[in-house]
Amino acid sequence: MIEKIHQTLRDSAVARWSALGVVAFTMLCGYFLTDVMAPLKPMLEAQLLWDSTDYGIFTSAYGWFNVFLLMLIFGGIILDKMGVRFTGLGACFLMVIGAGIKYYAISDFFPLGGQIFGINSQVMIAGLGYAIFGVGVETAGITVSKIIVKWFKGKEMALAMGLEMATARLGTSLALIITVPLADTFQSVSAPILLCLIMLCIGTIAFLVYTVMDRKLDKSIDESDAEPEEPFKVKDIWEVMANKGFWLVALLCVLFYSAVFPFLKYATDLMVNKYAVDPKLAGIIPGLLPFGTIILTPLFGNLYDRKGKGATIMMIGAIMLICVHGLFALPLLNEWWFATLVMITLGVAFSLVPSAMWPSVPKIIPEKQLGTAYALIFWVQNWGLMGVPALIGWVLDRYCKLGGEGQPAYDYTLPMIIFTSFGILALIVAIMLKREDKKKGYGLELPNIKKN
Numbered sequence: 356m357i358e359k360i361h362q363t364l365r366d367s368a369v370a371r372w373s374a375l376g377v378v379a380f381t382m383l384c385g386y387f388l389t390d391v392m393a394p395l396k397p398m399l400e401a402q403l404l405w406d407s408t409d410y411g412i413f414t415s416a417y418g419w420f421n422v423f424l425l426m427l428i429f430g431g432i433i434l435d436k437m438g439v440r441f442t443g444l445g446a447c448f449l450m451v452i453g454a455g456i457k458y459y460a461i462s463d464f465f466p467l468g469g470q471i472f473g474i475n476s477q478v479m480i481a482g483l484g485y486a487i488f489g490v491g492v493e494t495a496g497i498t499v500s501k502i503i504v505k506w507f508k509g510k511e512m513a514l515a516m517g518l519e520m521a522t523a524r525l526g527t528s529l530a531l532i533i534t535v536p537l538a539d540t541f542q543s544v545s546a547p548i549l550l551c552l553i554m555l556c557i558g559t560i561a562f563l564v565y566t567v568m569d570r571k572l573d574k575s576i577d578e579s580d581a582e583p584e585e586p587f588k589v590k591d592i593w594e595v596m597a598n599k600g601f602w603l604v605a606l607l608c609v610l611f612y613s614a615v616f617p618f619l620k621y622a623t624d625l626m627v628n629k630y631a632v633d634p635k636l637a638g639i640i641p642g643l644l645p646f647g648t649i650i651l652t653p654l655f656g657n658l659y660d661r662k663g664k665g666a667t668i669m670m671i672g673a674i675m676l677i678c679v680h681g682l683f684a685l686p687l688l689n690e691w692w693f694a695t696l697v698m699i700t701l702g703v704a705f706s707l708v709p710s711a712m713w714p715s716v717p718k719i720i721p722e723k724q725l726g727t728a729y730a731l732i733f734w735v736q737n738w739g740l741m742g743v744p745a746l747i748g749w750v751l752d753r754y755c756k757l758g759g760e761g762q763p764a765y766d767y768t769l770p771m772i773i774f775t776s777f778g779i780l781a782l783i784v785a786i787m788l789k790r791e792d793k794k795k796g797y798g799l800e801l802p803n804i805k806k807n
């Protein structure tokens with residue numbers, strides 16, 4: 356007798372890779388807006404009279420609601436309770452609303468000159484928009500992670516996560532490379548933000564398409580013999596939080612990402628001030644970083660899927676991070692080509708750690724708690740994404756200003772020492788995670804693809 360094999364839609368390679376393509380495009384649109392203001396820092400200072408502290412406050416707004424109003428944690432609970440379709444669409448709408456407010460604040464329609472809590476009202480309103488957008492894009496991020504686990508568990512999960520991150524980071528590269536030329540062409544700082552707003556609307560339509568695919572997947576799961584998923588309960592949060600492996604991943608995440616994403620917000624300015632790169636071209640060098648990760652993150656993800664060694668990969672990434680920021684801090688070879696080489700190395704580190712870290716979470720946490728676990732990790736990470744840019748902006752204004760006509764505005768040594776320290780702490784945590792894996796047998800050093 357021929358045994359009937361009950362398949363679900365995720366067993367179709369075309370279906371699962373198409374689903375990935377659609378949600379990855381939505382994330383690309385989100386990442387574009389996230390980093391669009393970074394290359395504009397010198398323009399914001401020259402045209403809108405912002406200083407580094409204003410820029411730091413605005414950039415830190417990304418995490419205001421996620422951190423203080425616990426929006427990310429609510430997002431994770433909603434995700435586990437209501438599912439990916441409802442949560443993903445809600446996240447897209449928040450991104451569009453936030454981007455709209457940010458555009459209004461930077462556009463010519465905004466009345467200049469006011470203050471809110473003693474801070475430039477333009478900075479505060481742009482920050483409000485960015486804070487709402489931050490809730491949307493982070494919730495979209497955890498939703499997409501859960502979507503990938505749903506379609507790819509036991510298959511090419513790390514490769515899929517790597518490809519999703521790679522696509523999303525195309526958005527970061529676009530932001531860093533095309534923003535200044537676009538603002539110059541239209542003679543307007545707000546023109547690139549308007550483009551982001553349009554792209555976010557298209558990204559929302561793409562997610563709507565995904566909801567149709569997701570419905571079909573659920574239907575095929577219902578019709579198969581697959582075990583039904585246990586429903587999420589609030590006590591699951593405490594279970595996740597009682598897990599030491601979870602905390603180590605969360606700590607590694609905040610330390611590692613604090614040395615990368617906030618660094619990117621200042622990297623264009625670093626190129627101008629330390630390496631004397633023309634401000635019009637300065638975004639190209641940091642723009643190479645996400646570009647490098649576009650190729651390498653899926654490559655390392657594929658390696659993890661097939662060969663394992665996840666904990667070791669994270670340690671190597673942390674060591675490279677320390678070397679890179681150390682080299683940026685040293686008064687050595689202040690040449691654009693040297694900065695480019697170091698930036699490419701950072702791209703390798705920035706591919707290694709995420710390609711192993713995100714697919715390791717489902718090895719530590721059961722699937723029904725994954726939304727909450729990713730949300731908690733993103734919440735911890737958001738303390739860094741919020742606090743570090745504000746800290747660096749303040750440090751620049753307070754300790755790094757250089758005087759004199761024709762001189763660069765800032766000495767970046769101290770900010771780069773701060774970023775190096777995050778790398779050192781990340782390495783210590785990565786070593787602890789490897790030890791914990793040995794003790795608890797999470798399987799971080801084992802391949803993800805199960806051989807039948």
Ligand SMILES: NCCCC[C@H](N)C(=O)NCC(=O)O
Pocket residue numbers: 386389390493496520523527612616709733736
């Ligand atoms: N510039 C985008 C910030 C996204 C942060 C997000 N919480 C995250 O960590 N995503 C994974 C990644 O490596 O991009």
